[in-house]
Amino acid sequence: MRHIVIRNLGPLAEADVFLNKINIIVGPQSAGKSCLLKTACFCNWVEKRIQLSQDTDAFKENGVFENKFLEFHKLYGYVKEDSYIEYENDSMKFSYSWKTKVFDFSWKEEGRWNYVCPKISYIPAERNIVAAIPNWFEVSMKNDNIRNFMKDWQEARSVMTEDMPILNLGVSYRYDKSNNMDKVTVGDGVVLDFTNTSSGLQSLIPLLVHLEFLYTKRFNTEQSKNILRIEEEGTLISIIWNYAKNKSHGEFNIEKVYSNFTEMKRTEVFLEEPEQNLFPPTQGVLAYRLMDWARGEKGGFLFVATHSPYMVTSFLEKDNENDISLFFNKESKDGRYVVSTATEKEVQELYDYSIDLFHNLESLG
Structure with a gap:
């Protein structure tokens, strides 16, 4: 399971969340929902780049992690001197501190070769x-x-x-x-x-x-590859082969690992405001379609940022596989926001009372 920590980014004072297969963050406008969404997307991309290259040096170069993050997700002006990002899953852990300007990285050898290459898509509002x-x-x-x-x-x-x-x-x-x-x-x-x-x-x-x-x-459809990707795959097969030489026969399937790394086999979607300009019943139909896709053969991961009670309750209504996590942006005393994970009780309250509860999100927890 993926674990993300964010401190002092935009309106977010703190986020410390574990991500599920399907994730929804809900809260008022300008409360930092997209900060979490964008950070999760960027960390997934960093993971993909490191896995395909098996090299972390590029992100350790001065300013590379920070500049790519801020430019691609239009977050200039959101960071502070003490902003901090941390990402962890079964194969790696990395962090970046704006105070020290250091990208810190470590492999988790037990899960390092279980990676399956995704198509990562950020869909903006x-x-x-x-x-x-x-x-x-x-x-x-x-x-x-x-x-x-x-x-x-x-x-x-x-x-x-x-x-x-x-x-x-x-x-x-x-x-x-x-x-x-x-x-x-x-x-x-x-x-x-x-x-x-x-x-x-x-x-x-x-x-x-x-x-x-x-x-x-x-x-x-045929997936084109640029020269950099072709060179990376050549390096990757050499690294995989050298690793496999130290394993007993049958313990490590070189062809399967190489295929999982080099062929995109699933889709990971980060979606802003799917409800945009849609009538509530249509929002519900869209939520069902999104879940069906995410749970399908080529699905893998879905993260949605929304303001809509109809969208949220539609997701919860079809949560019969316990693969959905719901996050709230709650305002703290200093006017900034903290992301918290909804408990089973809070999810049930939100489903039972829907719109009424949306007017008083701070009552949860």
Whole structure:
């Protein structure tokens, strides 16, 4: 199980949480929900880079960990002199202190070779930019999570050339290759350009098309590799081979380990505000779809930041596998926020009283 510790990052005074297969953080706006979400996503990416390269030196170089974190997740101005991040799972533990500027790392040998390479996807609240700006692919942007999502959207839309139903809304999406346009069919067969659809569809369609591609189509398409990745895989097989030489026959499966490291076999999604511009019943349908994907063959990990009581209770309603963790952002005496994990009693109270309890989250715990 993954364990994350955050201290003094943005509005967060502290977060100390263990992550499950499916995770939801709920709280008021500007309370640090996305700080936890972004930190968890970045730590997953750092883990992936270290596992594929089997080298930690890059993150120990002056400013590398800090700068990549702040740039990709647009967190400039959020860190303080005593900000701190720590991440731990079955294979490694690392931390970064802004006070000392030190990236500290250690392997856990018992779990080091159990890694399974994921596709990591951060889906920002600004995802509707691909509908709001028709020529978005021509816009020059920094290399942050919005630009990265736009790149992923381009890959996903390009294969969705047949009508894809959008939940239970009686609406479908398809990509028209002939003119590089996104088309949405609404009631009575009317076809609209994506840019002319409602705000709800402009937020929902990029999310669903992207996730449909990740969970059902991406693993069936050829995955291109750049020169750096090819070189890393060459180094990796040598390291795996040398490690295996010291193991008895049958104790260590080289082919399986190499395949798990080099072929993306599952999807890890970090999602901001899935409820954006959606009617409550539609939020519930979306929550069920997200859970089905996360629990499916290519699922692996889902982390959602939300304000919506409907979204949260929909997740809890379908929690029949005990694989969901719920986190609250609670305001402390100094006006900053502390992330706490909901107890079974708190989860039941939230499910029983739903919206009423959302108006008084501080009563929990």
